[in-house]
Structures are given as structure tokens and as C-alpha cells.
Amino acid sequence: MEKTDMDRRQFLIKSARCAALGTCIGAIPAITGLTSPAASATPAGEKVSDLVVARGNAREAVRAAIEALGGMGRFVKPGAKVVVKPNMSFANPPDWATTTHPDVVAEIASLCVNAGAASVLVLDNPLRNIEMCLERSGIKHACSAYEGTEAFGVKDKSAFREVEIKGARALTTTMIMRQVLEADLLIAAPVAKSHSATGVSLSMKGMMGLIYNRRTMHMDMDLDTAIVDLCTVLRPGLTIIDATRILSDGGPGGPGKVITMDRIIASQDFVAADAMAVEMGTWYGKKFKGSQVKHIRLAHERGLGSMDTSSLKVKEVQV
Amino acid sequence: MRLQRLIQILFFALFLALILLASYQAPEFLESDALLRLDPLLSLGSMAAARAFIPKAAVAGLVLIVALFLGRIFCGYICPLGACIDFSDSILSKKRENSFEKTRAFRHYKYLILAGLAGSAVFGISWIAFFSPLSLSVRFFGLVIHPVFLFLEGSVLEVLRPLFAAAGLDHIALASVQAPRFNTNFFTASFFLAILALGLIAPRFWCRNLCPAGALIALFSPRPLFRRRVSDACTGCGRCVRNCPTGAISKDFKGVAQMECITCLKCENICPEKAVSFRIARGVRARAPIDITRRKVIKAGAAGMATAAITLTGLRHIHGEEEPRPLKPSNLIRPPGALPETDFQARCVRCALCAKACPTNTLQPLWFEAGVSGLLSPAVTPRLGGCEQACNLCGRVCPTGAIRPLSFNEKLFAKIGTARIIKSRCIAWEQARKCLICDEICPYNAISSRFLEDHPVTVPFVDEKRCNGCGYCENKCLVTGEAAIVVEATGELRLSKGSYRREARRLGLVFNAKQAGEDHAFDGSGTLPPGFEPHR
Numbered sequence A: 001m002e003k004t005d006m007d008r009r010q011f012l013i014k015s016a017r018c019a020a021l022g023t024c025i026g027a028i029p030a031i032t033g034l035t036s037p038a039a040s041a042t043p044a045g046e047k048v049s050d051l052v053v054a055r056g057n058a059r060e061a062v063r064a065a066i067e068a069l070g071g072m073g074r075f076v077k078p079g080a081k082v083v084v085k086p087n088m089s090f091a092n093p094p095d096w097a098t099t100t101h102p103d104v105v106a107e108i109a110s111l112c113v114n115a116g117a118a119s120v121l122v123l124d125n126p127l128r129n130i131e132m133c134l135e136r137s138g139i140k141h142a143c144s145a146y147e148g149t150e151a152f153g154v155k156d157k158s159a160f161r162e163v164e165i166k167g168a169r170a171l172t173t174t175m176i177m178r179q180v181l182e183a184d185l186l187i188a189a190p191v192a193k194s195h196s197a198t199g200v201s202l203s204m205k206g207m208m209g210l211i212y213n214r215r216t217m218h219m220d221m222d223l224d225t226a227i228v229d230l231c232t233v234l235r236p237g238l239t240i241i242d243a244t245r246i247l248s249d250g251g252p253g254g255p256g257k258v259i260t261m262d263r264i265i266a267s268q269d270f271v272a273a274d275a276m277a278v279e280m281g282t283w284y285g286k287k288f289k290g291s292q293v294k295h296i297r298l299a300h301e302r303g304l305g306s307m308d309t310s311s312l313k314v315k316e317v318q319v
Numbered sequence B: 001m002r003l004q005r006l007i008q009i010l011f012f013a014l015f016l017a018l019i020l021l022a023s024y025q026a027p028e029f030l031e032s033d034a035l036l037r038l039d040p041l042l043s044l045g046s047m048a049a050a051r052a053f054i055p056k057a058a059v060a061g062l063v064l065i066v067a068l069f070l071g072r073i074f075c076g077y078i079c080p081l082g083a084c085i086d087f088s089d090s091i092l093s094k095k096r097e098n099s100f101e102k103t104r105a106f107r108h109y110k111y112l113i114l115a116g117l118a119g120s121a122v123f124g125i126s127w128i129a130f131f132s133p134l135s136l137s138v139r140f141f142g143l144v145i146h147p148v149f150l151f152l153e154g155s156v157l158e159v160l161r162p163l164f165a166a167a168g169l170d171h172i173a174l175a176s177v178q179a180p181r182f183n184t185n186f187f188t189a190s191f192f193l194a195i196l197a198l199g200l201i202a203p204r205f206w207c208r209n210l211c212p213a214g215a216l217i218a219l220f221s222p223r224p225l226f227r228r229r230v231s232d233a234c235t236g237c238g239r240c241v242r243n244c245p246t247g248a249i250s251k252d253f254k255g256v257a258q259m260e261c262i263t264c265l266k267c268e269n270i271c272p273e274k275a276v277s278f279r280i281a282r283g284v285r286a287r288a289p290i291d292i293t294r295r296k297v298i299k300a301g302a303a304g305m306a307t308a309a310i311t312l313t314g315l316r317h318i319h320g321e322e323e324p325r326p327l328k329p330s331n332l333i334r335p336p337g338a339l340p341e342t343d344f345q346a347r348c349v350r351c352a353l354c355a356k357a358c359p360t361n362t363l364q365p366l367w368f369e370a371g372v373s374g375l376l377s378p379a380v381t382p383r384l385g386g387c388e389q390a391c392n393l394c395g396r397v398c399p400t401g402a403i404r405p406l407s408f409n410e411k412l413f414a415k416i417g418t419a420r421i422i423k424s425r426c427i428a429w430e431q432a433r434k435c436l437i438c439d440e441i442c443p444y445n446a447i448s449s450r451f452l453e454d455h456p457v458t459v460p461f462v463d464e465k466r467c468n469g470c471g472y473c474e475n476k477c478l479v480t481g482e483a484a485i486v487v488e489a490t491g492e493l494r495l496s497k498g499s500y501r502r503e504a505r506r507l508g509l510v511f512n513a514k515q516a517g518e519d520h521a522f523d524g525s526g527t528l529p530p531g532f533e534p535h536r
Helices: A004-030 A058-068 A100-113 A130-136 A139-141 A203-210 A215-219 A224-234 A270-280 A294-301 B003-019 B034-038 B041-051 B056-072 B073-077 B080-092 B109-122 B133-165 B183-200 B205-210 B213-217 B239-243 B267-272 B294-312 B341-347 B352-359 B393-397 B437-441 B474-475 B500-506
Strands: A051-055 A081-086 A119-126 A148-154 A160-164 A173-177 A185-189 A191-195 A199-201 A238-247 A258-268 A314-318 B227-229 B276-280 B363-365 B379-382 B419-420 B447-450 B459-462 B485-489
Touching: A051 A058, A051 A270, A058 A100, A058 A238, A058 A258, A058 A314, A081 A100, A081 A203, A100 A119, A100 A139, A100 A148, A100 A185, A100 A238, A119 A139, A119 A203, A130 A139, A130 A148, A139 A148, A148 B003, A173 A224, A185 A203, A199 A203, A199 A270, A199 B294, A203 A224, A203 A270, A203 A294, A203 B080, A215 A224, A224 A294, A238 A270, A258 A270, A258 B183, A270 A294, A314 B419, B003 B034, B003 B073, B003 B080, B003 B133, B034 B041, B034 B073, B034 B133, B041 B109, B041 B133, B041 B213, B041 B341, B056 B073, B056 B213, B080 B133, B080 B183, B080 B205, B109 B213, B109 B294, B133 B183, B133 B213, B133 B352, B183 B205, B239 B267, B267 B276, B352 B363, B352 B393, B419 B459, B437 B447, B437 B474, B474 B485
Parallel strands: A051 A314, A081 A119, A081 A185, A119 A148, A185 A238, A191 A238
Antiparallel strands: A051 A258, A160 A173, A191 A199, A238 A258, B227 B276, B363 B379, B419 B485, B447 B459
């Protein structure tokens, strides 16, 4: 008996030491100042409402749009860790328009790498089987061409970290992917599509793909208010909306009516980009103002950006 | 290392690799059920129970033909259960009396079990799942070992994730390890481990006394071409007798029960005098004095028929007939392409490779929901996962065609059920709360959200002509516990032959609704689709 007790004690002591070590290791990213929120990555901190609409072939349009915004070097500093958030939540081929076109993701990755990014992580928490989403959407393959670029579907709880949302109206706390919290720049790269609960799913709605517990946003609170709460902590430094084709109805999962638009919308202001995408597209056979989408209106009212597209300096580029 | 051990290990590695590769990532040409079909009991037994020739399972005939020449080499070289038993025996077994004469008491049981299985197959009932070594092994490694490994991997990753993240190893830090969960896994584990535990009584106890697949192969190897011969150099040390894994060697060290010998060549290898050799033999009389009589075989066959008859008269047995009406649970959903129920149960060997392969973990082995004869057969469990639209793996990996191998285009039309909304549980219907998850997720656009008069939010409706039964709605429904939208077997298509596509067309089903203009769920005034507000 005595011997058993000794063993147990030793075991406990050893366990405690291991736990302590583990905690220290876990704390490394926090201590080393990697906690800078993505929001602070907005270049120069200036309030720019500049917005570009580029028309033409997907890759060239992305390149032209970023060029018109001052080039990727404005956003990506050498050695920067970049996270790209496309929509790759469904295991559908690109022509369903339920996921971001792989060419758009590939061009963004290419521009980031050329601007000197240390890594480009393409992240989403897909609704369907991770591998199937990555492959069927074509995004995994698209990323494979660029050094330091890789697409991941992330679902495991341990890959997320609890974040408090100050000033939240509904979503006071949520769990966000660690790599997003530690990134120097977050780029939203959604496909423009309809959404049966929120009207449209664009960059703001897309931020829900970076968190762990989405269910509560649907179940326990006003979804649009919660989306805006989330967007106060997940503010992309750059938004590139894939409107090469839009899912006009039947979203977010499709199948639905796909309209070819051949357009890329890029802006530092994600509210403006979303509002512009709403106004350019045709949804359920009708035209809408950005202000008619509740989460866009709420974000505008809370000062996250501007939905007033008529007052924006919009640059149109044809490639 | 002995040649037999080497080949056995290689086959075991192949076995594990094929199970692991039975997944979405597997290349199209890979037949992950290949080893399963080599089991003659599994292949011929399913054909007997289903009264059908299953072409791709005919390869098992090769094993029997080979047995004519080389004896039971399947048992010694290929069988993964045999490999597991050899491994566990190396830990469990103690030296004991091992001559054939002293260990023959139970040897005939394997033939009686085989006769019993044949008897039950007369009535189309298959108990192969509990006796086929390949079914047992695939089920154990697919439903127990694989998930447990992933669970452990995930647990380690969870602890070390921050470390990898800090080291910049995004590859590992962002890896998602999701261990699948399986019904009946504890039973599957216990059953398999009990077979291994039989090694406490004697080495390869299962193979010597119980395995009907071994018995079937033995029937083809009473006088193989390749036999053990002992030269005059034998000093009678008895080492071969003590070490024979199947106890096939006579106490005179010379004779061997051919039908028990697995040609592992161990005796040749360990003989200190090099007196034992295996060579093409003529004249040496093979002796197999096993305690078996025609009467015993007939009794066993009759007992097998009786088990089938009892099963068929059980209340829960699903006959697939109109009358008497089968007591079938409304939520018993079979995988897409599953044969009509009676054929399905007769053919399915419960290897659970489909469940292992299923990317959404929706396929689960059943307990008694489909009667005793449906034990461990796979069913779709929508609450756990939907049936993925562009996936046909379950049919592709099925060794016996109980689930038909369908092309993507055919599978799309293999409707497995129809979703039904339980309004009293639905928060949009009952509590007037905004929720459109089922509509949002439906990959077939079978759910529409409509405004009702005097109801502040849109509520979901199912169009049964478009519903494929995939169950994503039930899976994602936010309601706690039982979902507010459930898939029921109503409208399932179970074709034993012919095109699902044609049948679906004939019934007016629409599953490839892409680009079809929807009737939009505008509000009462007819101007706004869901999620949009009036202009102000």
C-alpha cells in the first residue's frame, strides 16, 4: 500500500510539472506580443473609403484592383503573416458560386507572397467535411502553387482562443482561430452570394467562418447584431469580394441562380465593399441598396465603415 | 525472420493500408474491399444467403483453388485475424500439450458452424458477420482502432498545438483531427478481443476449432500438393509438435493433419536436425481423423435453419412485404444504393467498411432497429452528419454489392428518404423565432422559407419532390436533442437493378435543381426576399 501511495504522489508531482511546462509553452505566443489583433493591421490607421471595382478576368481583375488601391505592398509588410478568409464552406465546384473562386484566392496569395509575406494562411471553418471542401472548391489546389501558402479548414476547438468583445450588443465573447488573432493582416475574400437568413453573405458575414461557436449566434441572439459585434474584433485590413459570378438566390449553399458579373470589388472598408456588392448584384431577381441588409446597416451605424456608396470615391478599372 | 511471418506482416500492413485508404482521399481505382472479398466464407456465404452470383466476390474462389495445391495458406499468410491471433498468442499462450491427438476435441466445431451458416442461408439469413475473419477484422480496425488512434492523436495535438503554433509549424498547428464516433463499438471491441483471448486455452484456438472460413478452406485441402515430410534424421525431440501454431502434428512427430496445417513452415524452420521439409508429396497418406459425423453436420445445419426461422418470425424482422406490414422504424435510413431490405440484409456482411469510409460519419452500425437479422448493418444517422451529395464511397467499398456501386450521376438520384418538419419542435414555427438553418444548408434546395399570414418570421416547408433525404437539415437543426426536421424513409428508392436516374425521372423527382429559378420566399407584400429590409 505504502509503495502505491508513493507512486501516486510522484505521479501527481510529475503531472503537475508537465502541466506547468505545458502552460508556459502555451503562453509563449501571448508573451511574445503575437497577440496584436488583426484590426490594428489596418495600414496607416487612416480612414480610407476608397473602393475599386475591377472588371475582367478574375486574376487580372484582382491584380488591377489591388494596384488601384496602392499595391499589395501597402498592406503586406515584408515578413508579415497574412490570413486570407475566403468562403470555402461548401464542397461544391466553383461554378456553383457558393465558394470563392480559386483563381481569386490564388491571385491574392501570389500578390501577398510577392509583397514579401512570410506566410499566407487561407482559413475557414467549413460547414461540411474539411477535405471535401478544400478539394471540391479548388482552393487547396490553387494555394499549392505558392510557397508559404496553404489552405486549412479548422474545426478543432483547441485551434481557437476565447476573445472578449468589448462594447458588444449581443455576442460578448467568442472563440477565434489563434492564427487569425496572431496575423499581421487579415484579408477577407468572400464570394458574393445570397443568404437565406442575412440577405447576403459577404465579407462581414464571412467572419463567422473564423470562429468556433456559431450556433449561439443563430440560436441565442439577433444574428445581424451578433455579426456586427464579431466584426468589431475581426476587421479585415483589406477586403476583396469575388463577384466574378454571384449566387443570386438559393444561398448560401446553393444550388441557385448564378449570374456572371466578371467583377472584383476591393476596399479597405469592408462595410463599403459589402454595400457595393449588394448594389451591383441582382438578388432574387431584384435590386437592393446596401442599407437594406441589416448587418450592413448596423455596421454603418456603429461606425465600422460606410455603407453610403454614393459618397465613396469609387474607382472603376477595366482589364 | 521466417518467410511466412514476413508475408503475413506484409499482408497485415496491406490490410491496414486498405482500411485507412477507404476514405474520401482514396484514388478512384483503389479497391479497398479487395482483401475482404478473398475471404471465401464472406464471398460464398453472401452469395448463398442472397441467392445471387456476385461477380466481384468470386475472387474468393482463387483462395479455394490455391488451397487444393498449397493447403490453408490463407490462414497462415493472408488472414488479418490470424495475424492478430498470432501476435496475441505470443503474449498469452503457455507451453502445453500440443499434439494433434491431444487437441482434437473441439476441432470439428468449425465444420459444424459452417454447416449452421449454410443452414441459415437456406432461409436467406446471414450470420457471417460474427464468423467471417475478414468481416470481424475490418470492423474491429475500422470502427474501434482507427477512431481510438485519431482520438489519441487529437488529444496529443490539443496539448501541443500552442507549441507548434509558436514554432511556426502551421501545418501541424492547424491540422484538424476529428475522430469519428461509432455505435456498437464497445461490442465490436469485446467480441474481437474475446476471440483473441481464446488464445489462453490454446494457440490459434479460433482457427483450430471455430473459424468456418478456415473450415471451408480445409475442405479443399485434405491432400494438398505441397506437404510436410519428416526424414530419418528426426530425433524425436518434439519441438515441432510443441510449437505448431495449429497443433496439426501427430505425437509421433511424423504425421500431420493436413486440413489443420496452415503451411506456415515453422516446423521446418525450428527443427534442430533439419529433418522437416515441405515438398511436393506423393504417397504420403494425409490423415485427418476428426471427430465428425454426417449426423452432427445435419444437426448443425438444422440448428442453423432453426435460427433463421426464429429470426424470420421475430416481430422486428423486416420482410419487405406489404402484408404483414413490417414494423420498421420511420427513421431507418439505408445508405444510397442499398438493395431492397431483404436482399440488403442477406448480402451485407457488416464489415462496416462503408461506415469507416463515410466522410460525414453518418453511417452507423445498428443494434436491433432492423430486427435481429439487421444487427450491425449500416444506417444513415442524419443527426450526426448528412449524406454528402458528391460522394459514392459506401457503394464503392461494399465487398458484396449490398450497397450498389453508383456513379456520381446515379447516386444523385438514389433518394434515401424525405425530410419532415416537426412543427412543434421548430423554433420558427412554434416560437416565431428567425431561423433558416435547414433552408440554408439544404444542398438540393428542397426547403423553402415562406411567410405566413399573422406570423412574423418565415417558416420552412419541404418539397418532397426535391428532397433527397440527405439529412443535412436534420444534422444542422439548431434545436437541442431531437431535431425539428427529421429524415424518414418515406419515398426512399431501393432498386435491385436498373437506373436510379430513370426511376427518379419517372417519379418526377428533381435533384439537380441547379440554376432552376426558385419561387422566392418574399414577404407578405411580395417584395422582399428573406434577410432584406424595406428601403428607407
